[in-house]
Amino acid sequence: MGNTNQEPRRSRATRKKISEARKRRHAQLGHLNTPETRKKIGEAGKGRPAWNKGKRFSKKSRQKMSVAALIRFATSENHPAWKGGISFDPYPPIFNGHLKRLIKERDSYTCQLCSITEEEHYEQLSVHHIDYDKNNCAVENLITLCRACNSRVNFRRDQWLVFFTEKVQRV
Numbered sequence: 001m002g003n004t005n006q007e008p009r010r011s012r013a014t015r016k017k018i019s020e021a022r023k024r025r026h027a028q029l030g031h032l033n034t035p036e037t038r039k040k041i042g043e044a045g046k047g048r049p050a051w052n053k054g055k056r057f058s059k060k061s062r063q064k065m066s067v068a069a070l071i072r073f074a075t076s077e078n079h080p081a082w083k084g085g086i087s088f089d090p091y092p093p094i095f096n097g098h099l100k101r102l103i104k105e106r107d108s109y110t111c112q113l114c115s116i117t118e119e120e121h122y123e124q125l126s127v128h129h130i131d132y133d134k135n136n137c138a139v140e141n142l143i144t145l146c147r148a149c150n151s152r153v154n155f156r157r158d159q160w161l162v163f164f165t166e167k168v169q170r171v
């Protein structure tokens, strides 16, 4: 008796799946700034009234703005990824996990072609270079795709280039 108020119980396997997905998500998001960087950012803003004082933004637009600021930093020459960046990787050092996360965050961790989410995909989504130039890591040149769609776009490259360029401009 007395069990009527309980929530429906999830199976053990379901609970495990949920907790693993959560762990994955947490590991991916991680901390974007080191404590020093956060301190620097804090000090830089001292003494000035906050630019957003008195303004109200929705949670979604606040999130969008902070992602945009992080992308600006990640692609600026001040970012540590640019320093001592000698690598045999075909990708430049700037194209690292940090930048990929930011692009995926902008794209809501969803393939921009077939709309599968990273959670449904069961492996990390890829970040595609729209103009097929691995050295062009400008934010407008990057878009989130799943593995299948990423293979698809290797054909008819000219068409995809136009398609994604227009799509990213609408983001």
Ligand SMILES: [Zn+2]
Pocket (backbone or CB within 6 Å): 111, 112, 113, 114, 115, 116, 145, 146, 147, 148, 149, 150
């Ligand atoms: Zn896809």
